[in-house]
Amino acid sequence: MSLGRAVLLRVQGLATHFLTGEGVAPAVDGVSFDLDDGQVLGLVGESGCGKSVTALSILRLVPSPGRIVGGKILFRERNLLDLPEEEMRRLRGGSIGMVFQEPAACLNPVLTIGSQVAEVLEVHRRLPGREARREAVECLQRVGIPDPEMRYGEYAHRLSGGMKQRAMIAIALAGKPSLLLADEPTTALDVTIQAQILDLLRRLREETGMAILLITHNLGVVAELADSVAVLYAGKVVERAPVATLFARPAHPYTVGLFRSLPDLQDPGKRFEPIPGSVPPPTRFPMGCRFRDRCPIAAEVCAEEPRLREIEPGHLVACHKV
Amino acid sequence: MGATSLLEVRDLRVCFPLRRGILGRRVGLVRAVDGVSLDVGRGEALGLVGESGCGKTTTARAMLRLVRPSAGSVRFFPAEPDPRLAGILSEPSHPAHVRDGEGRSGIEVLRLRAREMRALRRHLQIVFQDPYGSLNPRMTVGAILAEPLRVHGLSRGDALRKEVDGLLGRVGLHPEMASRYPHEFSGGQRQRIGIARALSLRPSFLVLDEPVSALDVSVQAQILALLADLQAREGLAYLFIAHDLAVVSRLCREVAVMYLGRIVESGPAARVFTDPLHPYTKALLSAVPVPDPTRKRTRILLPGEPPSPANPPSGCHFHPRCPVAEARCRVEDPFLGRAADGRLVACHLVDRKPLGVAPESGAGSTRRGGGSGPP
Ligand SMILES: Nc1ncnc2c1ncn2[C@@H]1O[C@H](COP(=O)(O)OP(=O)(O)OP(=O)(O)O)[C@@H](O)[C@H]1O
Ligand SMILES: Nc1ncnc2c1ncn2[C@@H]1O[C@H](COP(=O)(O)OP(=O)(O)OP(=O)(O)O)[C@@H](O)[C@H]1O
Ligand code: SF4
Ligand code: SF4
Ligand SMILES: [Mg+2]
Ligand SMILES: [Mg+2]
Numbered sequence: 001m002s003l004g005r006a007v008l009l010r011v012q013g014l015a016t017h018f019l020t021g022e023g024v025a026p027a028v029d030g031v032s033f034d035l036d037d038g039q040v041l042g043l044v045g046e047s048g049c050g051k052s053v054t055a056l057s058i059l060r061l062v063p064s065p066g067r068i069v070g071g072k073i074l075f076r077e078r079n080l081l082d083l084p085e086e087e088m089r090r091l092r093g094g095s096i097g098m099v100f101q102e103p104a105a106c107l108n109p110v111l112t113i114g115s116q117v118a119e120v121l122e123v124h125r126r127l128p129g130r131e132a133r134r135e136a137v138e139c140l141q142r143v144g145i146p147d148p149e150m151r152y153g154e155y156a157h158r159l160s161g162g163m164k165q166r167a168m169i170a171i172a173l174a175g176k177p178s179l180l181l182a183d184e185p186t187t188a189l190d191v192t193i194q195a196q197i198l199d200l201l202r203r204l205r206e207e208t209g210m211a212i213l214l215i216t217h218n219l220g221v222v223a224e225l226a227d228s229v230a231v232l233y234a235g236k237v238v239e240r241a242p243v244a245t246l247f248a249r250p251a252h253p254y255t256v257g258l259f260r261s262l263p264d265l266q267d268p269g270k271r272f273e274p275i276p277g278s279v280p281p282p283t284r285f286p287m288g289c290r291f292r293d294r295c296p297i298a299a300e301v302c303a304e305e306p307r308l309r310e311i312e313p314g315h316l317v318a319c320h321k322v
Numbered sequence: 323m324g325a326t327s328l329l330e331v332r333d334l335r336v337c338f339p340l341r342r343g344i345l346g347r348r349v350g351l352v353r354a355v356d357g358v359s360l361d362v363g364r365g366e367a368l369g370l371v372g373e374s375g376c377g378k379t380t381t382a383r384a385m386l387r388l389v390r391p392s393a394g395s396v397r398f399f400p401a402e403p404d405p406r407l408a409g410i411l412s413e414p415s416h417p418a419h420v421r422d423g424e425g426r427s428g429i430e431v432l433r434l435r436a437r438e439m440r441a442l443r444r445h446l447q448i449v450f451q452d453p454y455g456s457l458n459p460r461m462t463v464g465a466i467l468a469e470p471l472r473v474h475g476l477s478r479g480d481a482l483r484k485e486v487d488g489l490l491g492r493v494g495l496h497p498e499m500a501s502r503y504p505h506e507f508s509g510g511q512r513q514r515i516g517i518a519r520a521l522s523l524r525p526s527f528l529v530l531d532e533p534v535s536a537l538d539v540s541v542q543a544q545i546l547a548l549l550a551d552l553q554a555r556e557g558l559a560y561l562f563i564a565h566d567l568a569v570v571s572r573l574c575r576e577v578a579v580m581y582l583g584r585i586v587e588s589g590p591a592a593r594v595f596t597d598p599l600h601p602y603t604k605a606l607l608s609a610v611p612v613p614d615p616t617r618k619r620t621r622i623l624l625p626g627e628p629p630s631p632a633n634p635p636s637g638c639h640f641h642p643r644c645p646v647a648e649a650r651c652r653v654e655d656p657f658l659g660r661a662a663d664g665r666l667v668a669c670h671l672v673d674r675k676p677l678g679v680a681p682e683s684g685a686g687s688t689r690r691g692g693g694s695g696p697p
Contacts (some may be wrong), residue, residue, distance in 0.1 A: 018508070022498060046538045047510025063505060101509040101536065102454040145377065147630040150349060153342050161451040161532065161553040162565075184509065187535040188451070190565045191374045191609040192624050198611075217510075217538045218566075220611030243615045261540040263568035265595060274543035290621060299647025 008076065008211045009035040009058070009179055015070035016050075018282070023134060025282035026054045027066070029235040032192045037178070038209040040201075042222040042243065044258070045232030049280050051215045052101055052158040054232070055181045058213075059098060060088055065119035075179070097177035099185040101215075103164035106171075113167040114140065114152030120174040144196050161188040169197065176208065183215045198225055211222040219262060219271040228314075231255050234279055237308065241315040251317045253295045289320070297321050327422070328401060328527055328559050329385065331360040334394035336377070336384050340632050354380040355391070362527065364401050365557035367549075369570035369591060371606070371627065372580030373528030377565045379451055379463040381580075382529040385561070386446050387431060387439060398442070401430035401526045401557060406441035410434075444474055447525040451532045451563075453512040463490075463515055464500030470523050489518040494544050509536040517545065522531065531563045546572055567610055571595050579603050582629050582639040585658065589665030599667045601644050616638035638670065646671060 015048040016028040028050040041050050054196055056062050058073055060080065073080040075096070080088065092098070100106040109114060117136035121127045127135060133152075139246050140148035143166040156164055165188040172180060180201070186194040202225065204210045222229055222243065229246045231239040231254065239252040250256050257275035277294040286292050294301070301320045308318045335357055340350035355377045356595055362368050370378050384391040396419050400407060405579030410416045411427045418433040434442060450456040459549055467486045471477045477485050478689040487497040493514035504512055513536045520528055534542040536631070550573060552558040564570050570577060571591045578588035579600065598604045605622040624643045630634060635642050643649040659668050667674055 003567055018506075021501065044538070047514075047536070047541045048508040051510060102452065102512075104454040141627075144628050146628040150340060150342070150630075150632065154340075158338065160375040160379060164452075166374075184536060188374065188532060188565070190371070190606065191567070191611070192605055193374050193628065194565070195609045195621060195623075217536070217542070218611065219613040221612050223615040224611045225618075227434070247613065247615050248421060258538065258540055259613075261543040263539070263543070263566075263572050265568040265571055265607075265610060274547065275540045278496075278541070278544070281496045281498060283498070284498075317518065 003125045006037055006076075007034050007074075008037045008039075009213070010074040011054075011058070011071070012074070013071035014052050014054065014057055014068070014073065014260060016062055016066055016068050019065045019067070020283060022281075022283045024244070026285065027235050027282045028057060030071070031232070031235070031237055032071075033215060033230050033237065033240065035179070035211050036074075037211055038205050039228070040212040040226045041206065041272065042216055042226035042229040043213060043232060044217065044219065044222060044229060046254075046258075046279050047217075048281075050235040051232055052183055053099065053302060055183050055213060055215060058181060059092055059096060060085075061092075089123075093120050093171075094175045095177055096181065097172035097175055098181040099165075099168050099172045099183055101183040101187075103156065103161075103168050103188075106168055107164060109156055112153045112155055113170075114154075116167070117170050117174050120171055124175040136170075136174070137172050140167070142200060143167075143170045143173075144184045144193050145170070162190065162193065165189060166193075166197070173204070178208075178210055180210055180212045181215075182212055184217065185214070186216070186218070194221070201225060201302045219247075219259070231258070234285050235261075236290060236318065237316075238291070238315065238318045240308070245312070246317050251315070251322045252291075252319050253297055253321075254291050289318075324427075326364050326399070327361050328364045328399055329360075329362040330395075330397045330399075330422070331358060331381075332395045332397075333386060334358045334381060334384055334396065335392045336380050336389060337392050352631045353634065354585050354631055355384060356631075356634075358394075358580070358583070358585055360561075360578060360585075362559050362561060364526075365553055365559055366576065367553060367560040367562055367574040368562060369574035369577035370563045370580060371565065371567060371570055371577060371608075373582070373602075373606075374565070375628070375631070376580045377583045377631070378580055379531055382448065382531060382561055382563060385431070386443075386448055386529065387434075388448070391432060394432070394483060396431040397422070397428045398431050398446070398527075399426055400445065404441070404445070407438075410438065443524045445525050446527045446529075447517045447520040447523060448529040449513075449520045449531060449533045453509070453516045453536075454504075457512060457519075459504055462501055463501055463507075466504070466515065467500070467519055467522055470519065474523060476523065485522070489522055492521070492548055493518045494541055510538070513537060514541075514545065520621065521552070525559070527559045527561070528563045529563070533562075533564065534569060535565065542569065549573055567595060567607065577611060579606070582634055583631055584668070585666070586640070586668045587665070587666065593663060593665060599661060599665060599672050600669050601646055601671075602640050605645075638668075 012032050014031045018025040114136050117139050118132040121132040137148045176288045226243045227241045230237050233254045239255050260273045289306050292298050292302045306318045306320045310316050336355040338352040339348045342349045385387040385396050417428045418426050420430045490497050493623045576589050577591040577594050578585050581602050587603050608622040626643050637653045638651040638656050641647045656668045658668040659676050661674045
């Protein structure tokens with residue numbers, strides 16, 4: 001896979017747990033993956049399976065009562081979990097940019113969107129005020145915000161959902177990150193603007209070697225942008241493969257179910273088959289394979305936890321029956 | 323006309339001043355919604371799609387009076403009797419009393435007083451696009467779901483608790499989660515809490531603003547199945563705003579496509595999505611990402627800048643980016659007319675007849691100009 005490329009990010013056995021009233025919630029539980037310079041890794045999986053918590057863990061922004069209880073996060077070979085907070089702050093918004101899933105969680109309601117972009121430019125790229133302002137307008141333009149000059153002075157609540165999302169992308173990209181954590185970056189965008197944003201990300205990775213951890217529910221977006229995919233279920237990676245392999249030969253029963261529930265614009269009458277049941281809350285994950293009580297081919301062996309095994313070059317699956 | 327209409331929106335307009343600096347100097351006017359007309363039938367699902375920022379959310383908010391329209395009309399014809407609204411429906415002299423073409427009495431939503439509006443809210447609910455900003459962070463999810471039921475006096479005590487558990491279950495969440503606060507949930511879980519809250523009052527009309535955008539395809543399919551079920555069993559009607567066209571086509575029989583504050587095409591989803599007439603709809607469809615990494619597609623790239631609603635292009639709003647624009651498109655604004663198959667389209671290159679010339683069977687009285695919804 002890596003043609004002499006350096007591993008930019010190596011997540012090893014990451015475990016992030018929440019201490020809730022109902023007990024320990026192992027929201028992320030032993031997640032591992034590598035990301036090379038210029039690569040795009042798609043992170044997919046059912047709602048609540050731990051995608052956002054994984055991304056927040058990388059930035060050490062896990063909200064309380066959550067804690068990273070195990071594993072390593074190596075960014076350019078340094079374990080982020082050992083860095084002093086001071087250095088972490090320099091990385092956030094600088095070398096590591098993040099597009100948050102919900103704009104409200106990230107955009108400051110009392111600052112204009114333009115000044116929030118300019119702030120990144122001043123802090124992380126040390127541009128003087130006037131230059132930062134000019135460049136910020138350019139950043140807004142690059143992500144397709146109409147009238148960037150005029151919109152510079154707008155507050156988040158006056159923007160449409162998709163404009164907020166684009167403003168957030170502008171903020172994340174302003175620091176010229178070498179790693180972008182993009183949590184559902186295009187959900188609020190129509191498909192034409194989504195295509196523009198995907199083009200922009202593709203260009204940036206080609207021109208600057210930016211790597212992207214792309215969290216998305218949209219398998220179409222994964223197909224367009226990702227080089228490889230990790231499928232998460234209930235806090236664990238259940239399948240990992242190059243994108244073409246995963247789409248051609250999904251192996252884990254959960255992944256297979258995911259593909260079956262895809263809607264098809266060409267065939268709106270298609271019977272849709274959601275995976276029965278829902279992800280249990282993390283305090284109630286079953287022992288053994290966590291997909292056990294929803295899996296159509298579960299057997300007795302599944303009471304034991306399946307390990308990730310390579311079933312063909314680069315294609316790893318955690319299932320006893322594959 | 324298909325189903326009896328539940329809501330009729332005519333020539334709705336919303337403007338926002340664009341201000342600059344601390345003194346709030348006005349530097350422009352955003353015409354977010356620029357003459358939109360729509361019909362939503364009882365138990366019907368109308369999809370509303372279009373470019374980000376084109377005014378979909380604002381249209382929906384204006385219909386529910388969450389933002390003030392500068393012009394237009396929103397008429398509601400209740401599907402079931404409500405004693406709190408009877409006074410308006412039976413009193414022709416009430417300022418909000420209206421009648422449709424068939425003599426049914428209804429309510430002009432934009433003319434209701436605040437107190438009357440509160441009574442109406444129960445029937446018209448919305449799931450907000452941004453679940454994070456719309457859930458009170460200091461209330462548990464159980465309390466959030468119970469509040470509307472209590473306020474409207476629909477349930478209490480043990481029955482209330484059961485109702486809340488049931489609501490959580492319906493959207494695929496565990497009843498145990500009722501004691502948690504909104505920030506303890508994932509994005510998609512929060513989105514489902516928003517849906518549960520809106521359903522709690524058993525409204526007859528529900529705006530769903532990007533309700534499944536944070537959900538994986540499997541949970542998405544569950545929620546869509548739930549919505550389709552409520553539609554079939556309880557006659558719930560939807561205005562369904564979404565960027566995922568495949569999702570829209572699953573739930574909605576009718577769809578309206580918006581561009582820069584106006585409707586440019588509307589009609590049966592099966593027609594609009596398979597054989598689009600308006601060049602913007604064509605571009606939109608060609609840009610849908612396909613879940614197949616081996617497939618290379620020809621996308622109609624829209625050149626140029628996304629348009630500014632504060633300074634819309636002359637003539638056809640779409641002309642600077644339209645791949646087939648002609649000279650007249652720059653000066654002449656195309657009217658929204660009826661194409662041969664009954665669809666409504668606003669484009670000079672599509673053969674169409676003006677609306678409201680020949681009287682249509684049972685259509686509302688003000689079907690002219692601006693735009694209009696599905697027949
Ligand atoms: N602050 C918190 N306290 C307790 N539990 C939490 C907290 N934040 C997240 N969780 C739980 O951790 C699990 C993983 O959440 P996460 O946000 O990572 O999911 P996700 O995969 O991003 O889902 P989605 O696709 O819906 O955004 C969920 O079950 C969630 O309820
Ligand atoms: N409260 C407000 N104050 C000022 N301008 C607003 C306000 N709400 C919306 N706007 C403006 O109105 C226009 C339409 O916004 P709207 O939110 O309706 O778009 P949308 O179609 O829902 O887009 P999206 O798909 O991105 O959510 C935008 O230019 C937006 O900036
Ligand atoms: S290990 Fe067993 S339960 Fe888990 S996915 Fe495989 S077959 Fe299903
Ligand atoms: S009226 Fe002209 S510019 Fe507008 S969509 Fe039709 S062809 Fe394109
Ligand atoms: Mg998430
Ligand atoms: Mg919106």
